[in-house]
Structures are given as structure tokens and as C-alpha cells.
Amino acid sequence: xxxxxxxxxxxxxxxxxxxxxxxxxxxxxxxxxxxxxxxxxxxxxxxxxxxxxxxxxxxxxxxxxxxxxxxxxxxxxxxxxxxxxxxxxxxxxxxxxxxxxxxxxx
Amino acid sequence: xxxxxxxxxxxxxxxxxxxxxxxxxxxxxxxxxxxxxxxxxxxxxxxxxxxxxxxxxxxxxxxxxxxxxxxxxxxxxxxxxxxxxxxxxxxxxxxxxxxxxxxxxxxxxxxxxxxxxxxxxxxxxxxxxxxxxxxxxxxxxxxxxxxxxxxxxxxxxxxxxxxxxxxxxxxxxxxxxxxxxxxxxxxxxxxxxxxxxxxxxxxxxxxxxxxxxxxxxxxxxxxxxxxxxxxxxxxxxxxxxxxxxxxxxxxxxxxxxxxxxxxxxxxxxxxxxxxxxxxxxxxxxxxxxxxxxxxxxxxxxxxxxxxxxxxxxxxxxxxxxxxxxxxxxxxxxxxxxxxxxxxxxxxxxxxxxxxxxxxxxxxxxxxxxxxxxxxxxxxxxxxxxxxxxxxx
Numbered sequence: 001x002x003x004x005x006x007x008x009x010x011x012x013x014x015x016x017x018x019x020x021x022x023x024x025x026x027x028x029x030x031x032x033x034x035x036x037x038x039x040x041x042x043x044x045x046x047x048x049x050x051x052x053x054x055x056x057x058x059x060x061x062x063x064x065x066x067x068x069x070x071x072x073x074x075x076x077x078x079x080x081x082x083x084x085x086x087x088x089x090x091x092x093x094x095x096x097x098x099x100x101x102x103x104x105x106x
Numbered sequence: 107x108x109x110x111x112x113x114x115x116x117x118x119x120x121x122x123x124x125x126x127x128x129x130x131x132x133x134x135x136x137x138x139x140x141x142x143x144x145x146x147x148x149x150x151x152x153x154x155x156x157x158x159x160x161x162x163x164x165x166x167x168x169x170x171x172x173x174x175x176x177x178x179x180x181x182x183x184x185x186x187x188x189x190x191x192x193x194x195x196x197x198x199x200x201x202x203x204x205x206x207x208x209x210x211x212x213x214x215x216x217x218x219x220x221x222x223x224x225x226x227x228x229x230x231x232x233x234x235x236x237x238x239x240x241x242x243x244x245x246x247x248x249x250x251x252x253x254x255x256x257x258x259x260x261x262x263x264x265x266x267x268x269x270x271x272x273x274x275x276x277x278x279x280x281x282x283x284x285x286x287x288x289x290x291x292x293x294x295x296x297x298x299x300x301x302x303x304x305x306x307x308x309x310x311x312x313x314x315x316x317x318x319x320x321x322x323x324x325x326x327x328x329x330x331x332x333x334x335x336x337x338x339x340x341x342x343x344x345x346x347x348x349x350x351x352x353x354x355x356x357x358x359x360x361x362x363x364x365x366x367x368x369x370x371x372x373x374x375x376x377x378x379x380x381x382x383x384x385x386x387x388x389x390x391x392x393x394x395x396x397x398x399x400x401x402x403x404x405x406x407x408x409x410x411x412x413x414x415x416x417x418x419x420x421x422x423x424x425x426x427x428x429x430x431x432x433x434x435x436x437x438x439x440x441x442x443x444x445x446x447x448x449x450x451x452x453x454x455x456x457x458x459x460x461x462x463x464x465x466x467x468x469x470x471x472x473x474x475x476x477x478x479x480x481x482x483x484x485x486x487x488x489x490x491x492x493x494x495x496x497x498x
Contacts, residue, residue: 036143037442037460037483038417041355044186045142045168049209050227051258051275051304051356075352080304080320082352087418 023095031096057103068097128197133178137489141482142167149195155467155477159198165189171212174493176219184213202240206233214264223270230256244291249277261306261317263497265330273303273317299326299337307359308497318359340387350375355400355416363404363411365428370411372399391431396422406452414443435473439466450491458484
């Protein structure tokens with residue numbers, strides 16, 4: 001039973017990260033926690049906006065994955081958005097950008 | 107695991123039981139803890155370090171704050187989702203609740219306790235409500251930024267003579283609203299105070315309103331005894347020539363530290379606490395600390411200043427001796443040390459530790475951990491003594 005659950009989880013995870021090599025589930029959980037609680041201090045814990053703009057799928061619809069991932073790692077000079085490069089890789093930023101584009105139910 | 111679940115259920119059941127009956131006691135040593143992810147508030151006894159009620163139904167409590175009625179019975183809780191709730195802390199129940207805006211950032215209670223003002227990001231402005239039934243009294247719309255948006259309002263505080271003061275993030279303004287005639291709010295607007303004010307504070311005596319600026323060095327200061335002089339920039343040259351670090355969490359100015367004739371302020375994007383001479387507002391020193399300060403709070407007697415830090419250094423608390431201006435203690439209470447609240451006479455400080463799901467109570471003299479209370483992703487802690495302090 002346990003092995004079947006593990007197999008299904010692996011398949012689901014593989015689906016979520018698609019073509020790139022998958023991030024470990026533990027790291028995914030860490031990134032989502034970071035998003036909710038640390039990004040959330042400006043963008044809102046539910047990502048509906050605060051001093052920073054909302055990060056809902058609807059709000060991010062006009063932007064591509066590349067742009068969003070770059071914004072995460074480099075920040076946006078001239079605004080309070082800081083570069084998060086010290087804390088995550090480009091691959092992880094792309095994974096986060098994809099999650100945001102799909103919409104995260106917080 | 108089973109036992110844990112049983113205990114949790116029993117606890118919730120117990121809390122539910124109690125909320126049917128109101129407590130008969132004074133409220134002077136009570137307070138609330140915001141459990142932000144659960145949208146729940148704990149009512150606590152400050153003396154016995156006990157939880158009295160767990161109250162649900164507050165919506166999105168990320169970045170929530172609270173003020174108290176003058177009789178210390180009701181807490182007004184401001185949620186991120188625009189929710190404004192009036193909580194009866196003796197009965198553990200919400201007596202009134204409205205959704206007054208789309209996205210809000212805290213509020214204030216008027217000098218006479220009759221009005222509650224809420225600062226909104228969306229739609230930008232400040233709404234003022236009757237404190238007894240939360241009916242709308244006034245709607246002060248902020249300056250339009252474009253055809254769709256108005257400026258976000260930040261740093262809302264109460265001030266003497268039945269006034270509220272706040273700043274406009276996008277347009278760099280500070281406004282004073284005089285509510286002495288509730289039928290006719292008088293708004294005084296100061297433009298060009300500085301770039302991107304992100305928070306504001308009022309000194310305990312209610313004289314000076316100071317807005318922190320994100321878009322430039324310095325702070326904007328308004329003397330409320332002489333508003334006709336307008337705001338002026340203080341500590342303008344302070345950070346010149348220094349490379350600012352990226353800011354992973356905006357500092358808070360509320361509860362900023364005044365110790366004797368000196369003010370202690372968080373350096374924005376810097377690993378130091380600034381010390382400033384009050385009245386002349388000239389810099390005295392900068393104290394190197396562990397990370398970027400978020401809250402810089404004086405123990406009520408002014409002898410110590412406690413500092414917490416932005417991500418990724420938010421597992422640390424440092425204590426500064428205000429006489430020697432040196433860090434005298436470094437604590438590692440756990441990741442996500444978000445908020446500190448002093449007992450009104452300063453013997454204890456309560457600290458929210460988000461990632462440990464607990465609130466820790468420290469003795470401020472020995473720095474010993476006295477007690478730990480379980481709390482689900484705790485953030486703000488607010489004691490009833492705030493009821494009698496201008497700006498809190």
C-alpha cells in the first residue's frame with residue numbers, strides 16, 4: 001500500500017515539475033512556505049497583494065515564466081522587490097513562477 | 107499522535123465551552139495573540155501566562171494589528187482582507203464584524219475612544235467608524251495615482267485633539283484628519299514629504315509624527331504642535347555613500363524606541379540601529395546588529411532596546427543597553443521571531459516564534475525563558491495596556 005502511494009506521489013510530482021529535473025518534495029514545501037510567509041509580508045499571505053502587488057494567477061497572466069523567474073532572482077531595481085538569488089536557484093525560481101502562474105490556493 | 111489529537115479536540119471543546127460564559131475579572135493584565143494563518147485570536151492572561159479563549163472567524167490575519175477600547179474590554183482587530191472586528195475579550199466572542207475595504211494595513215482608535223480609523227491599500231484611503239457599532243462615520247479618499255487606483259495609505263496613528271495622521275505611499279504625502287466635528291472632518295494635506303513613505307509613528311507624547319521613507323534616505327518629520335511649519339526631512343545625509351542591502355522585510359516603526367532623550371530606529375537595508383538625539387534630530391551613533399532590524403522596541407523604562415530582524419535573520423533577537431549603546435544579549439528563540447510585546451512595566455517580554463508555533467515569555471532582567479505558550483503561526487501580540495497609549 002505504502003509503495004503504491006509513493007509511486008502515485010512520484011508520478012504527480014513529476015507531472016508538476018514537467019520537463020525539468022524534479023525538485024525534492026521537501027524543497028517544494030520549503031519554497032511554498034517561503035512564498036506564503038516571507039514573500040507574503042509584502043504580497044499578502046494569501047498573495048492578494050499588500051505594499052507589493054498581488055501574485056494571483058489572474059494578475060500574473062500577462063507575464064511569462066522567464067520574466068517572473070528573473071524578477072524573483074534579480075528583484076526589481078527602483079522598487080522594494082529584492083533579489084532572492086541568495087536563497088534560491090534559477091531552477092527553483094522557475095518552479096515557483098510556474099506555481100504562481102497556475103495559481104496557488106493559499 | 108492520537109493522544110495529541112484528543113488533547114487538541116479537548117482543548118477546542120473547552121475553549122468553546124468557556125466562550126458561552128463571560129469572565130468576571132479585570133482586563134488590565136489581559137491581551138491577545140494573533141494566529142495569522144488560522145485566522146484565529148487567542149485571548150491570554152498576561153500574569154498567569156495562560157490562554158483564556160481561542161476565537162475564530164477573523165478572516166485573513168496576515169499583517170493583522172489591534173487597538174483597545176478605553177475600558178480595555180474590546181479589541182478592534184484589523185485584518186489584511188479589509189476585515190474590522192470588535193472582540194469582547196471577557197466573553198471571547200466577536201460582537202461586530204465588517205469587511206470595510208479590499209486590502210488594509212492597520213488602524214487606530216481616536217483619543218476619546220469613540221472612533222476607529224482603518225488604513226486601506228485598496229481602495230486607497232482611510233475609513234472612520236463608530237467604535238460602538240462599526241457604522242461608517244467618514245470616508246477619506248486618498249490621492250488618485252491613475253484612473254483606477256488611489257494611493258495606498260500607511261502609518262495611520264491617532265494624535266491628540268481628536269486627530270488621525272497617516273501617509274500616502276505612492277504620492278509621498280502626510281495628511282492630518284481632525285475629527286473634532288464628526289460631521290465635518292477637516293483634512294490638512296502635506297505634499298512632497300519624501301519618496302515612498304512606508305510606515306509612520308507618533309512619539310508617545312503625541313507631538314512628533316515621523317514617516318519612514320523607502321525611496322530615499324532620511325525620515326519625514328511633522329511637529330503636531332506646529333503643523334503650519336510643515337514636514338521636514340531629518341537624517342537626510344545619514345546613509346549617504348553607503349550601499350543599501352536588499353530589504354526582505356520592511357521595518358516597522360510602530361513601537362519605536364525612545365529611551366531618555368534618544369530615539370532608536372531601524373536602519374532600512376542596513377545591519378544597524380540608528381540612535382538619534384530627540385528635538386535636534388541629529389544622529390548620535392549607529393549600533394551594528396545581527397541583521398536588518400524590523401522592530402526596535404524599548405523596554406517601557408527605556409533601559410533596554412530589543413530588536414528583531416528580517417528574513418533570513420529572523421531567528422535572532424538582540425538586546426541593546428541604551429546607556430552603553432552596546433548589544434548585551436543575543437537570543438536564538440527560533441525561526442520567525444516576528445513580534446515582541448512588553449508587559450507594561452517591562453518585567454517580561456512576549457515573543458512570537460512563528461515556525462515553532464509558540465509564544466515565548468522572557469524575563470527581561472535575567473533573559474531567562476520563563477514560559478512557552480502554544481500558538482498556531484503566531485504574529486502580533488497586543489496587551490490591553492495599549493488602550494492608554496497615544497499611537498498604539
